[in-house]
Structures are given as C-alpha cells and as structure tokens.
Amino acid sequence: MTNVTTRTTLRSDELSCPSCVPKIENALLALPGVTKAEVKFASGRIDVEHDPALSDVAALVKSIARTGYTARASAF
Amino acid sequence: MFSELMNIYRHPASRRKWLTIASGLFITVALVAWYGFGLAAPWAPLMTIAAVLAGYDIALRAWGALRLRQLSIELLVIVAAVGALFIDNHWESAAVTFLFMLGAWLETRTMSRTRGALTALIDAAPVTATVLRGGERVEVAAHEVALGETVLVRAGERLPVDGEVIEGTAAVNEASITGEPIPAEKAPGSKVFAGTLAENGLLHLRATGVGGDTTLARIITRVEEAQEAKAPAQRMIESFGRWYTPAVFVMAVVSYIVTRNVELALTLLVVSCPGALVISTPVSVVAGIGRAARAGILIKGGEHLENAGRINTLALDKTGTLTEGQPRLAEIVALAGQSKADVLLWAAIAETGSSHPLGRPIIEAARKQGRLPTADALEEIAGMGLIARHDGHEIAVGSHRLFDHLKIDFNAEARDGIARLHGLGHTVVIVARNGEVVGLLGLADMPRASARPMIDRLHTLGVNRVVMLTGDQRPAAEAIARAVGVDEVHAAMMPADKLDRIRAMRAEGLRVAMVGDGINDAPALAAADISIAMGAGGSDIAIETADIALMTDDLGKIAEAMEISRATLANMRQNLVISVLTVIGLLFGVYTGSIHMAGGMLVHQLSVLIVILNGMRLLRVPKAARTRAVAAKAERVAA
Numbered sequence: 001m002t003n004v005t006t007r008t009t010l011r012s013d014e015l016s017c018p019s020c021v022p023k024i025e026n027a028l029l030a031l032p033g034v035t036k037a038e039v040k041f042a043s044g045r046i047d048v049e050h051d052p053a054l055s056d057v058a059a060l061v062k063s064i065a066r067t068g069y070t071a072r073a074s075a076f
Numbered sequence: 077m078f079s080e081l082m083n084i085y086r087h088p089a090s091r092r093k094w095l096t097i098a099s100g101l102f103i104t105v106a107l108v109a110w111y112g113f114g115l116a117a118p119w120a121p122l123m124t125i126a127a128v129l130a131g132y133d134i135a136l137r138a139w140g141a142l143r144l145r146q147l148s149i150e151l152l153v154i155v156a157a158v159g160a161l162f163i164d165n166h167w168e169s170a171a172v173t174f175l176f177m178l179g180a181w182l183e184t185r186t187m188s189r190t191r192g193a194l195t196a197l198i199d200a201a202p203v204t205a206t207v208l209r210g211g212e213r214v215e216v217a218a219h220e221v222a223l224g225e226t227v228l229v230r231a232g233e234r235l236p237v238d239g240e241v242i243e244g245t246a247a248v249n250e251a252s253i254t255g256e257p258i259p260a261e262k263a264p265g266s267k268v269f270a271g272t273l274a275e276n277g278l279l280h281l282r283a284t285g286v287g288g289d290t291t292l293a294r295i296i297t298r299v300e301e302a303q304e305a306k307a308p309a310q311r312m313i314e315s316f317g318r319w320y321t322p323a324v325f326v327m328a329v330v331s332y333i334v335t336r337n338v339e340l341a342l343t344l345l346v347v348s349c350p351g352a353l354v355i356s357t358p359v360s361v362v363a364g365i366g367r368a369a370r371a372g373i374l375i376k377g378g379e380h381l382e383n384a385g386r387i388n389t390l391a392l393d394k395t396g397t398l399t400e401g402q403p404r405l406a407e408i409v410a411l412a413g414q415s416k417a418d419v420l421l422w423a424a425i426a427e428t429g430s431s432h433p434l435g436r437p438i439i440e441a442a443r444k445q446g447r448l449p450t451a452d453a454l455e456e457i458a459g460m461g462l463i464a465r466h467d468g469h470e471i472a473v474g475s476h477r478l479f480d481h482l483k484i485d486f487n488a489e490a491r492d493g494i495a496r497l498h499g500l501g502h503t504v505v506i507v508a509r510n511g512e513v514v515g516l517l518g519l520a521d522m523p524r525a526s527a528r529p530m531i532d533r534l535h536t537l538g539v540n541r542v543v544m545l546t547g548d549q550r551p552a553a554e555a556i557a558r559a560v561g562v563d564e565v566h567a568a569m570m571p572a573d574k575l576d577r578i579r580a581m582r583a584e585g586l587r588v589a590m591v592g593d594g595i596n597d598a599p600a601l602a603a604a605d606i607s608i609a610m611g612a613g614g615s616d617i618a619i620e621t622a623d624i625a626l627m628t629d630d631l632g633k634i635a636e637a638m639e640i641s642r643a644t645l646a647n648m649r650q651n652l653v654i655s656v657l658t659v660i661g662l663l664f665g666v667y668t669g670s671i672h673m674a675g676g677m678l679v680h681q682l683s684v685l686i687v688i689l690n691g692m693r694l695l696r697v698p699k700a701a702r703t704r705a706v707a708a709k710a711e712r713v714a715a
Contacts, residue, residue, distance in 0.1 A: 013191050013195070014089060014188065015187070016184045016355075016684075017149070017183070017355065017684075018314075023137075023141050023144065026144040027140070027144060030144065040300065041304075042191075042300075042303040043299075043362070044188075044191055067137065067141075068136065068137045069088060
C-alpha cells in the first residue's frame with residue numbers, strides 16, 4: 001500500500017483575493033506526498049492529489065490553516 | 077478559558093475577527109482620549125498596540141508566503157505599516173493595518189455569500205442514508221451506499237442517492253435540480269435524484285447513482301467549472317493584475333529615490349493590491365452563474381454568459397418547444413345539419429379501432445362529453461382511415477384519400493370547411509355517415525400557454541428577432557407563429573437548412589441564440605453564438621454539449637437565462653468601471669499628495685467591498701420574476 005494517490009476535494013469560502021491561490025497551492029505542494037494541488041478562486045474549491053500515507057486530509061487542512069484560511073473536506 | 081482562547085487562536089477566521097475588534101478598540105480609545113479629553117500621552121502607545129494587534133496576523137501571512145518565496149500583498153502592507161511606525165506616524169500605521177484586516181474580513185464574508193448560491197446546492201445532498209441490509213435498517217454514509225441497494229426515504233427527508241422508486245409514492249420537491257418549486261409525484265418506476273426533498277410518504281429506492289456519480293454532483297461540478305471558466309474580459313484583467321503589483325512596487329522605490337518622500341513611497345505600497353480590479357469580473361460571473369443554477373439554468377462559463385448577454389436574435393424549433401408536441405382537437409365542424417357532439421362521437425367510435433396518434437385526442441375529447449360506445453365491427457385501411465359499423469350505420473373516418481377510395485363526394489360546404497381548416501394549419505379528419513359527409517375535425521399541435529409571455533419578455537429585453545425554424549409546413553407554422561408572437565417564420569426546413577439560416581443571420585451581424593433538443597438540431601446549435609438545450613435534467617448529453625442547459629422544459633427559463641446574462645454583463649461592466657476609476661483615482665491622489673496611507677487603504681478596501689456588493693445584487697430574484705412566480709402559483713391553485 002505505498003504510493004497510492006488519492007484525490008481529495010476541500011472547500012474554503014474564505015478566499016477573497018486571487019493572490020491567495022498560489023499561496024495555498026505552494027503550501028500544499030510543500031507537503032510530502034502531495035503531487036498536485038489546484039485552488040479554484042471563484043468556487044473556493046481545492047483539489048489535491050496526495051498519498052494519504054504521507055499526508056492525510058487533516059495534514060492538508062492544517063497546512064491551509066497555516067496560510068491563514070479555513071478549509072474542510074467535501075464529498076464532491 | 078485558556079483552551080477557548082486557544083481555539084479562537086487556532087481558527088484563522090475567528091483569530092482575525094478578534095484581532096480586528098481588539099485593534100479597533102485601541103484606536104477608538106486613542107481617538108476619544110485625544111479629541112475628547114485632549115490627552116496626547118496615550119496616543120502613540122495605543123496606536124502602536126492597535127497596529128501590532130492587527131499587523132500580527134498580516135505579518136504571519138506575509139512570513140508564510142515569504143517562506144514559499146512569494147511576494148504577497150500582506151508583505152507590502154506590513155512593510156508600509158512598520159515603515160510608518162519608524163517615521164513616528166503611529167496613526168497611519170494603526171489605520172492601515174486595521175482597515176486591511178477589517179476590509180479582508182468583510183470581503184471574506186460577502187464573498188462567501190456570493191458563493192452561497194452553490195453552497196445551498198452542495199448542502200442539499202444529505203450526508204447519511206438509511207439502507208436495508210439483510211432486512212435491517214442501517215444508517216451509512218451517503219457515498220458508501222452500494223449501487224442496487226435499497227434506500228429508505230421518509231417524509232421530510234432529502235434523497236441521498238440517485239435511484240428508481242421500487243415501492244411507495246411521494247410528492248418530491250425537485251427544486252434543487254430543476255428550480256421548479258411545485259413537487260413532482262413519484263410512484264414505483266419513477267426516477268429520482270439525490271438532493272431532492274420527499275415532502276410526504278415513504279419511498280424505497282434502488283440506488284443507481286451514488287456520491288460523485290449523481291446528477292446533483294455532476295451539476296455542481298459543471299457549475300463550478302463554469303464559474304472558473306474565464307470570460308475574455310477576465311483574462312485581460314488578470315494579466316493586467318499580474319504586472320500591476322510589481323509595477324507599483326517599482327514605482328514606490330523609484331518615487332522614493334527621486335523624491336526622498338518616505339510617506340509617498342509607503343502609500344504606494346499600501347495601494348499596490350489591484351484588489352477591486354482582479355475580482356471585478358469573477359465576482360459578477362460567480363454570482364450570475366450561481367443565481368442561474370439556483371433557478372435550474374446551467375450556464376457553462378463566463379464566456380457564454382458574456383455572449384448570451386449580447387444576444388439580439390433567438391431561433392427556436394416549433395414542435396415540442398413552442399407547442400406541446402402532441403396534436404389536440406382544435407375545432408369541430410358539423411355539416412349536413414348534424415350536431416358537433418354527434419360528429420365527435422361517431423369519429424371517436426371509429427377511432428377506438430386505431431392506434432394512430434391522431435386518434436387519441438379524438439377519443440379523449442369524446443370521453444369528456446359522455447360515454448363512448450364500442451363499434452360492432454371495425455376495419456382499418458392503412459394510410460387512409462377507418463370504417464366502423466355501429467347501431468346499423470356505417471361510419472367512415474379518415475383523410476381525403478379514404479373518401480376518394482370509397483367514392484364519397486364532397487359538397488361545396490365540406491370543401492370550404494376543409495380549405496378553411498387547412499388554412500389554419502390544422503390536420504383535417506373527415507367524418508362520413510352512411511355515405512354522406514357529416515363533419516370535419518381539425519387537429520393541431522397547440523401552442524404552449526407559456527410561449528407567448530416568454531416571447532413578450534424576450535422582446536422587452538431587447539431580443540428583437542424571435543425566429544421560428546421548423547420542419548413543419550407553412551400554414552401550421554404560421555398559425556402557431558401568429559398565436560405566440562414570433563417575428564419570423566421559416567417553414568419546411570431540413571436540418572441543413574436550419575444550419576444555413578443560422579449562418580445567414582450571423583452573417584447579417586446578428587448575435588443568434590438557438591434553442592433545441594440537442595440531437596437533430598445539433599448542427600444549427602453548434603453554428604449559433606449560444607446554444608440552449610431544454611429539459612436537460614434527465615440527459616447528460618444536453619448538459620455536456622449546450623452552452624446553456626435548462627433543467628426543465630419550462631419556456632420561461634429561456635427568458636430568465638437571457639435576463640440573468642444581461643444583468644451579469646451589465647454588472648461586470650459596472651464593476652470594471654468602478655475598479656478602473658479607483659485605480660486611476662488612487663494613483664492620482666497619491667501623487668498629488670491628497671491621499672495618504674490610511675486614506676489609500678480605506679479607498680482601496682471600500683472599492684473591493686463595493687465591487688463584491690454590486691456582484692451580490694445579481695443573487696436577488698428580480699421583482700418582476702417574483703411577481704410572476706406568485707401569479708403562476710396562484711393560477712395553479714385556482715386550476
């Protein structure tokens with residue numbers, strides 16, 4: 001069960017200026033096991049491809065919180 | 077107490093809120109002390125504390141971005157605030173940090189309200205589902221329901237999955253999918269959607285779509301993609317935004333080198349975020365698309381929204397769009413001294429032996445006026461009509477050809493009647509009894525009641541040319557066109573002709589929207605500036621291919637989609653004007669020395685708020701639409 005990438009969708013409705021997009025993306029990509037991070041400003045949707053063994057959903061949420069935004073996991 | 081404080085601290089949004097409030101308090105105390113009591117001593121320390129409180133979170137974010145090697149707006153603001161403290165301008169420092177925080181907080185709140193239209197849809201899908209497993213009721217997460225499992229839905233609950241009813245009946249409110257507030261009756265065999273609301277009854281469903289594979293999830297994904305899809309104006313602004321910040325930064329440095337004016341340089345840093353400009357168009361697009369989605373109108377992106385807002389010509393098919401798509405009995409002509417009721421009765425007796433589509437409306441109409449006896453003998457002559465024996469009489473019902481075949485002649489009265497009905501665009505069914513023509517039935521595809529108001533609404537909107545493109549014959553097409561107020565009719569058209577017509581209109585310089593069912597109109601739809609698919613709720617193809625997909629086949633939605641597009645386009649332009657004027661005004665004010673740091677931040681944050689609030693106006697249902705909805709409801713209640 002190594003290197004299994006899953007796709008997690010998070011949502012945040014606190015994005016108020018597009019300048020936060022690269023900030024959050026870079027914070028997520030800096031985590032181990034995160035291969036892709038995409039922040040969509042208009043809808044507040046954050047799509048992450050990651051290896052849950054290295055960085056789980058809680059770690060993603062925490063790293064977004066460190067950039068100053070609250071996000072939560074969403075089913076779709 | 078302490079753990080509560082820690083909780084507030086850990087949650088970024090509440091931390092920012094409390095820091096902002098605290099900072100504001102210190103500023104207020106300092107202002108009261110100075111202006112109220114003439115105390116100068118607390119001014120500098122209080123303002124410094126206020127600046128530190130509000131600046132703390134900004135600095136934290138600036139540092140976070142810096143670690144990721146990013147030059148952020150927060151960094152510029154914090155440099156300006158610290159710089160102001162160093163030149164002993166405590167008030168400017170406190171005001172800049174406080175206003176930045178307050179503005180950001182308000183912007184976040186309003187922005188999430190703008191996104192709220194979609195949040196309501198996302199929240200429509202329940203998190204858990206009750207399934208039957210081995211005869212037991214088990215509560216499981218909605219996305220863990222297996223396909224084919226039986227899901228139970230009680231009155232008042234939202235459906236957790238897409239499925240088919242296998243047991244029970246209920247009135248299901250499908251507003252989350254179709255925007256239609258009147259609940260639909262569901263019985264075994266009916267298709268139901270996740271996120272819809274069972275208003276009564278108890279339903280057993282067989283799950284056919286779960287989690288991300290439900291119609292609701294697909295709609296949400298589509299809407300979100302649409303909101304991200306950038307309008308052309310938006311792309312231009314974004315590239316402008318990318319060089320704006322560095323450019324102002326360079327201007328600040330150059331201005332300092334040239335003028336040695338620290339305050340001027342710091343003020344430039346403060347106003348260097350192109351805030352209002354970069355969110356001016358996305359805010360309108362998000363609000364417009366979200367508002368449309370709530371009404372069951374899927375607009376597939378900012379570009380389509382812009383195009384739809386400029387439409388001045390609308391082309392549509394007749395059958396099934398403007399009309400009900402099913403023939404109805406429109407007129408009965410009684411001849412040879414007979415009564416209309418008898419003519420209808422005789423025709424219906426013969427039609428019971430037929431499976432022809434024209435038979436059904438005749439039988440239905442006859443049943444409404446009384447009992448319908450069965451024929452003693454029936455003979456169907458393919459492609460011509462029917463001959464029936466009833467009560468010792470011979471009844472012949474059918475087209476012109478049947479009567480040529482039976483060698484029954486038409487007198488002048490019958491011939492005039494037939495010509496008149498043909499002129500109205502009706503299909504004529506002739507009725508004869510014992511060898512004598514006794515009556516005529518005119519059948520027609522009737523215009524839908526909602527067609528005329530929809531076209532009137534389009535005309536008021538400025539869609540001046542409503543064009544009917546139909547494969548049907550001219551008299552029928554013209555009769556419908558007159559009834560509903562279409563401006564232009566093109567009859568007897570093959571799909572290729574429709575395509576040519578759309579191209580010709582575009583060549584005239586018109587901006588054309590085409591309404592169709594997405595399959596046999598496909599070429600014409602593709603050729604139009606905007607393609608609109610109707611009744612897309614059940615069909616993924618229509619959702620995928622059309623620029624605008626209407627979840628129901630309610631004609632009013634066409635006008636509503638146009639109204640929303642126009643309003644959004646206007647809103648986008650207003651926002652652009654507001655934000656461009658702000659940028660010009662700010663730079664002008666800074667260089668003429670009439671705007672300083674606090675003022676610059678205030679104007680900047682205000683402009684961002686105004687732009688968001690203006691976008692939010694789109695979320696409101698316009699007054700006219702509300703009155704219409706109320707009127708429609710009252711009509712239904714009366715009927």
